[in-house]
Structures are given as C-alpha cells and as structure tokens.
Amino acid sequence: DTGVSQDPRHKITKRGQNVTFRCDPISEHNRLYWYRQTLGQGPEFLTYFQNEAQLEKSRLLSDRFSAERPKGSFSTLEIQRTEQGDSAMYLCASSPRTGLQETQYFGPGTRLLVL
C-alpha cells in the first residue's frame, strides 16, 4: 500500500477565491472520508463516499463546499468563495470496507490558509 495521498499539502489563497483539493485513497478502499481540523481540535466530519456515491454530508458543509468521487477512486473537495473561517487542515481518510470497526487510514492533510 502506498497510503492515502493528498494534494496540495499547503494552499494559500485570498478570500473569495475557489480552491480544490485532491485525495487519492488506498487502492481498492471503497470508503472515503473528508474531515476538517482546526488547531486544538479533533477532526470534524464533512462527508463520506461509498464508492462513487456520496452518502452523507455534515451540516458543516455549506453550499460553498462540494465533493466528488467520480469513478470511485480519487476524490476532490472544492471550496468556492473562500472565507477566512475556512482556514484549517483538510484531512482525507479511506477504509477498505463498510463497518463500524473498520480502521480509517488518513492522508497527510492539506493545510489551507485564507488571507
């Protein structure tokens, strides 16, 4: 396994700009999760996919946020019209199967700074 990868690792943008992050899960993992993490806090769930289907979205995910996983492999998270409050670490994780006991494997994260 090459692990979960995320790109870019860091992103600085100006308020009002759009940004897109990419996540490549571990091969053949059918579940993919997006989280947001701010300093001093645990991860906050944003959304998850079972293959290409987006099964749940947190209320944290305003209409400025959209996520896709078009072929059930990599996923993108787009934030439109960024705000300073969007500054955070965005984490992606994947798991091999459906199940409450399944381990989620995390990528290194994308750190976003909105100026």
Add this chain to the structure above:
Amino acid sequence: AQSVTQLGSHVSVSEGALVLLRCNYSSSVPPYLFWYVQYPNQGLQLLLKYTTGATLVKGINGFEAEFKKSETSFHLTKPSAHMSDAAEYFCAVSDLGSNYQLIWGAGTKLIIKP
C-alpha cells in the same frame, strides 16, 4: 448524541515515566473505540482499537488501552515514555448511532520532559 471527552488538553511527563491519557465516551450501545496519534504536520495514525473480546488492547509503540464499560472509559497508557512519543493523541468512537462516522475527542498533546 455521542460525545468523547479527553481530560487535559496537555499532559506533561518525564522521559521514562508512565503515560496516562484519559478518554471517556457517552454511548448507550456498545461502542467501537479508537486511539489515533498525530505528529506535527502529519495525518493521523491508528495506535489501537477496541471492537470486541478482550478489554485490554495492545497497540503500536508500546501503548495499550483498557475498555471499561462500567466507567465508559478507554484510557491510553504506556509504562515508560520516550521522547519520540511527543505528539497529539485523539480518542474516537463509533457505534450504531453514529452512522459509520467517527466521533472525536478534542485531543491531548503529550509533552515529554527530558
């Protein structure tokens, strides 16, 4: 709603001393419990997890945790701290009510004094 409480945002121990990081959860059904570690500027890595069976769970890097249902706790311990253990530790829980989501604690930063 489920919640996870980690007592102490920062814990400081001397190298070689016992590490104890506390985690309490609220769940009305048997939960699955996880401890993850996060090193600076890195993602989270699973240390150990409890699903069923033996309540004392051993993980990587010499860590272990014990599930105590009566106390709704899942505290993380290591007999002897090493400088490389300095990191942030997160407790998380999932159960039938969480719809496959992990519910996370706020984390405890472990500081190792030489």
